[in-house]
Amino acid sequence: MPEPERHDAKRPDRQRPDSDEESRDLRHLLSCAVRIERRVRRAVEARRLTDPHPDDEFRGLYLTEETITRLLDGRRAFPAPDETGTTGATGTSGATDAPDEDSAPPALGPPSRLTTLAEEFDLSPLDVEILLIALLPDLDDRFEAFYGYLNDDVTRRRPTFGLALGLCGLSPADADARARLGPRAPLRAGGLLLVEEAERPFLGRALRVPDRVTAHLLGDDSPDPRLIGLLAPWHAVPGVGDPGPLARTLGSGVQLAYLREEQGGAGTALAATALSLAGRGVLGLDLTRLAEDPTPVEAVRALVREGRLTGAGLVCAPLDVLSRDHPGTLRLLTDTPLPTVLVGRTPWDAAWSTRPPLLLSAPRVEPAVRAALWRDAYAEPIPADLDVGVLLSPFLLTPDQIEGAARSAAQTARLDGGALGPDHIRRGARAQNAAGLDRLARRIEPSVTWNDLVLPPDTHAQLHELTARARFRDQVLGEWGMRPGGGRGRGVSALFAGDSGTGKTMSAEVIAADLGLDLYTVDLATVIDKYVGETEKNLERIFSEAAGVNGVLLFDEADAIFGKRSEVKDAHDRYANVESAYLLQRMESFDGLAILATNLRANLDDAFTRRLDLVIDFPVPDPPQRLLLWERCLGPALPRASGLDLAFCAESFELAGGNIRSVAVTAAYLSAASGTPVTMPILIHAIQREYQKLGRLTLASEFGPYVGLLT
Numbered sequence: 272m273p274e275p276e277r278h279d280a281k282r283p284d285r286q287r288p289d290s291d292e293e294s295r296d297l298r299h300l301l302s303c304a305v306r307i308e309r310r311v312r313r314a315v316e317a318r319r320l321t322d323p324h325p326d327d328e329f330r331g332l333y334l335t336e337e338t339i340t341r342l343l344d345g346r347r348a349f350p351a352p353d354e355t356g357t358t359g360a361t362g363t364s365g366a367t368d369a370p371d372e373d374s375a376p377p378a379l380g381p382p383s384r385l386t387t388l389a390e391e392f393d394l395s396p397l398d399v400e401i402l403l404i405a406l407l408p409d410l411d412d413r414f415e416a417f418y419g420y421l422n423d424d425v426t427r428r429r430p431t432f433g434l435a436l437g438l439c440g441l442s443p444a445d446a447d448a449r450a451r452l453g454p455r456a457p458l459r460a461g462g463l464l465l466v467e468e469a470e471r472p473f474l475g476r477a478l479r480v481p482d483r484v485t486a487h488l489l490g491d492d493s494p495d496p497r498l499i500g501l502l503a504p505w506h507a508v509p510g511v512g513d514p515g516p517l518a519r520t521l522g523s524g525v526q527l528a529y530l531r532e533e534q535g536g537a538g539t540a541l542a543a544t545a546l547s548l549a550g551r552g553v554l555g556l557d558l559t560r561l562a563e564d565p566t567p568v569e570a571v572r573a574l575v576r577e578g579r580l581t582g583a584g585l586v587c588a589p590l591d592v593l594s595r596d597h598p599g600t601l602r603l604l605t606d607t608p609l610p611t612v613l614v615g616r617t618p619w620d621a622a623w624s625t626r627p628p629l630l631l632s633a634p635r636v637e638p639a640v641r642a643a644l645w646r647d648a649y650a651e652p653i654p655a656d657l658d659v660g661v662l663l664s665p666f667l668l669t670p671d672q673i674e675g676a677a678r679s680a681a682q683t684a685r686l687d688g689g690a691l692g693p694d695h696i697r698r699g700a701r702a703q704n705a706a707g708l709d710r711l712a713r714r715i716e717p718s719v720t721w722n723d724l725v726l727p728p729d730t731h732a733q734l735h736e737l738t739a740r741a742r743f744r745d746q747v748l749g750e751w752g753m754r755p756g757g758g759r760g761r762g763v764s765a766l767f768a769g770d771s772g773t774g775k776t777m778s779a780e781v782i783a784a785d786l787g788l789d790l791y792t793v794d795l796a797t798v799i800d801k802y803v804g805e806t807e808k809n810l811e812r813i814f815s816e817a818a819g820v821n822g823v824l825l826f827d828e829a830d831a832i833f834g835k836r837s838e839v840k841d842a843h844d845r846y847a848n849v850e851s852a853y854l855l856q857r858m859e860s861f862d863g864l865a866i867l868a869t870n871l872r873a874n875l876d877d878a879f880t881r882r883l884d885l886v887i888d889f890p891v892p893d894p895p896q897r898l899l900l901w902e903r904c905l906g907p908a909l910p911r912a913s914g915l916d917l918a919f920c921a922e923s924f925e926l927a928g929g930n931i932r933s934v935a936v937t938a939a940y941l942s943a944a945s946g947t948p949v950t951m952p953i954l955i956h957a958i959q960r961e962y963q964k965l966g967r968l969t970l971a972s973e974f975g976p977y978v979g980l981l982t
Contacts, residue, residue: 299383300488304410307403310438311417318421384488391579392461397439397451404435405464405478409485429467433474443474452478462576483573487580497573501564505555505586507547508540508644508670512634517541518548520629521584521610528612528629529590529619533760534818534862535667538614538633542586551610552583562592567600571607578609590615598623616818638664638745641673645696648677654690662696664742665786666821667862672703679703697787704789705819711812712791712824717784724781725892725899725928726774733887734778737765738785740884741864760862766829766880768872769889772929775868776825778889783823788864791817792825807853817863829867858882892928897921900928904935910948916977923973924958934961955980 389399407414408429415428422431432452433443441448450456458464463484467477483495494502517528532538543553556574564570578585585604590613593601604611605624619630636644642660646653653659668676680699684691708714724731740747740763748754748761767775776792783790798809817824858865859882872888880886892900898921905911926934937957942949955977962969971978 296384296488296490300385303385303399304403304407307400307407307438311404311407311414311421314421314438315417384490387582388463388488388580391582392457392463394457394463395451397441397448398456398458400439401435401451401478402458402463402480404430404438406480406485406488409480409482427477429477429479431474432476432478435478436474449473461579462572481576483576484580492581495573495577497570498577501556501560501570501574503539503555503557503586503588505539505543505588505671506553507544508537509544510640510643511537511544511636511670512541514541514544514548517545517612517629517631521545521551521612522549525629526608526610527605527624527626528631530612530614530631530633531618532614532616532633533635533667535635535669536614536633537636537670539586539588540636540670541633542612542614546584546586546610546612549584549610552578552581554578554581554583554585556585556587556604558587558589559592561600562597567597568603571600571603575607575609578607584610584612586612586614588614591617594620594623635745635749636668636670636673637749641668644670644673645677648674649681649691650677651681651691654692657691657693657696659696661742662693662787663700664745665788665864666700668700668703668821672700675703676700693787700787700821701789704821705816707816708791708813708820708822711816712793714822715780715783715790715792717780717788717790719777719780720784721781723903724774724778725896725903726778727890727896730887730889733885734782737763737885737887738782741782741786760860762858762861762863762865764858764861764865764883765867765885765887766872766883767866767868767887767889769870770891770927771870772927772932773889773891774928775889776827777928778887779823779825779866779868782864782866786823786864789820789822790825791820791822792827794827796828810853810857814857814861817861820863822863824863824865826865826867828869830869830871891925894922897924897926897931900931901935904928904932905938905949906935909935909939910942912948912950914951915949915954916951919975919977920954920958923975926958926961930961930965933964934958937961951977952980956982 385399388394392398394402408418418430418434419425419428421434422428430438432449435452436443436445436448439448443449451458452464454460459466462481465479465481467479469476483497486493521528528542530536530538530542539555543555546553554574554577561567561570574585577583585607587604590601593604594615594617601623602625604613605626605628613628614633619628621627638660641663645659645663663673663676666676676696676699678699679702680691680695683698684695687695721731724734726734744761744763754761767778769775779792780790793813798806798813800806800809813824858879867883872886898918901917901921905917934954934957937960938949938954941953941957945953947953955974959969959981969981974981
């Protein structure tokens with residue numbers, strides 16, 4: 272895909288400098304360092320002239336006079352720039368250097384990494400001098416020896432506060448100068464200087480430039496190792512929503528925005544695209560990993576420094592993991608000096624920030640864009656007969672999940688050793704599901720098809736209609752806007768009503784298989800809690816986890832909680848009605864495919880059934896359907912005797928499909944134990960056992976000529 276068009280940037284793009292820029296940055300840094308080197312040399316010379324014990328026999332424990340002479344007579348650390356602006360060899364004594372010139376603050380000159388850093392971190396000329404003084408040992412190791420000599424302690428090889436102020440020609444008692452080294456001053460607050468030996472008196476504390484800052488000034492923009500594992504590869508994705516308004520707002524100085532998204536939202540992609548259009552780089556932060564970090568404050572500081580060094584903005588998601596248990600860390604992120612875009616599903620809380628954010632809703636990835644992103648990520652030839660858009664239509668995926676689904680499909684296709692097929696695409700999409708719902712519901716991988724269903728034609732047709740609703744909801748509810756207002760989501764909900772064993776769960780499994788989704792079954796009887804409010808919490812956990820999963824959610828025993836709201840006569844009635852009302856609201860805002868199964872349709876509240884897309888009845892099968900069920904349940908592999916009268920069984924025994932399957936399994940065990948094919952006596956015995964299990968009487972009128980086989 273083409274790169275998004277960028278607006279004019281406020282600063283040069285410092286993420287990918289060319290070789291000329293790198294050379295210019297290095298020349299400018301070294302030219303500034305020359306001034307500091309001259310001061311250090313003069314300070315060493317002055318120390319030698321005033322050393323009270325130049326012949327001390329114990330001086331070998333640190334630095335000898337000969338060592339200092341050798342260091343001073345050696346090569347210069349930084350070649351001084353010649354008149355053409357390039358670097359060249361100079362003399363080594365430093366005696367010809369003009370003191371007035373060297374005592375002045377470094378001239379920062381044309382734009383470079385050093386000048387841009389000074390502007391971004393609001394550094395004064397004195398701050399730049401101190402930074403360069405602390406930087407010298409990382410550019411030439413001989414300065415460790417120089418600083419050890421000037422500190423009069425060979426073990427202390429970094430400049431101290433007092434030494435840095437002295438090299439800048441300032442008095443250690445200058446309050447304004449000392450303030451530039453305070454913890455809230457730009458150098459330390461921005462993470463450009465680290466203080467070592469903090470237990471020492473102020474002037475004796477050592478200064479060090481972090482490795483990441485040194486690397487940046489030398490032209491290396493590899494991310495800080497402290498951020499490894501925290502950064503997310505979010506990037507600009509063309510065609511997802513309209514990033515223009517957000518880009519203009521960020522470019523105008525707004526520092527904080529919150530994109531609220533639903534399942535399959537493109538919040539991170541839209542934020543990254545907007546930052547790119549605003550002339551910023553993108554630093555993606557995975558808040559789930561940050562929540563697990565043992566020192567999140569340190570991580571946020573490193574992240575902010577990284578963003579300021581590289582001119583990037585922050586894209587942070589998902590906000591929900593911090594809002595629950597780490598509000599302090601969230602407040603740190605909302606108070607950064609960088610353009611920050613947070614993405615999450617929870618409503619914004621004003622207590623999370625001292626400044627109001629720009630609140631926006633993130634768009635979903637539309638079907639056409641979804642298919643295009645998948646093809647780009649797959650990056651291999653796709654069979655012409657595969658319609659990726661149709662296959663992905665039941666799935667609500669983010670741009671990152673779409674890329675992951677394409678890579679997963681490529682891997683499974685290679686594993687199977689064949690061309691890409693529909694099942695590979697669906698399996699790749701299912702692989703992006705979160706695992707949280709597995710702890711609250713039972714996951715079923717569908718293994719049945721439409722041919723396995725034995726249902727009346729009208730019921731069969733309604734199931735196909737339900738599948739069509741799930742497949743085309745983006746078009747009907749999204750593009751055509753057929754469900755406006757009221758906080759309604761794009762979900763599809765249906766009620767399966769019928770006696771036990773009539774095929775409700777199997778039908779849900781068939782629908783999931785047709786859509787390429789997993790089936791998650793929740794027994795609502797286990798969700799109900801006797802304590803007030805706990806039932807709602809249990810249901811909210813299920814719906815929240817289901818929002819991160821592309822699957823069919825089947826609520827079994829729905830009448831246990833979705834019953835008719837009754838007149839309030841006592842506290843029990845009152846809280847039962849609260850649970851029902853909560854579920855009515857939550858079902859409307861759910862974006863997935865939810866199926867409710869009940870044995871008692873008459874118990875359901877009319878206000879609840881009105882909010883359902885379909886109510887499908889599952890009647891007890893009639894004799895022709897039961898005969899087909901007997902044939903399918905016994906299967907082709909089970910050996911049968913020639914006199915097996917399945918027509919009589921279908922006509923005489925009013926059993927649902929689940930009961931017939933149970934009878935067939937019992938007969939198979941009896942056949943295996945006896946070592947004979949399934950005979951009529953075995954089948955009658957299995958039916959008798961099923962009647963006993965159901966608590967039904969074994970009437971002679973039902974068993975007819977086979978009543979004598981009863982035991």
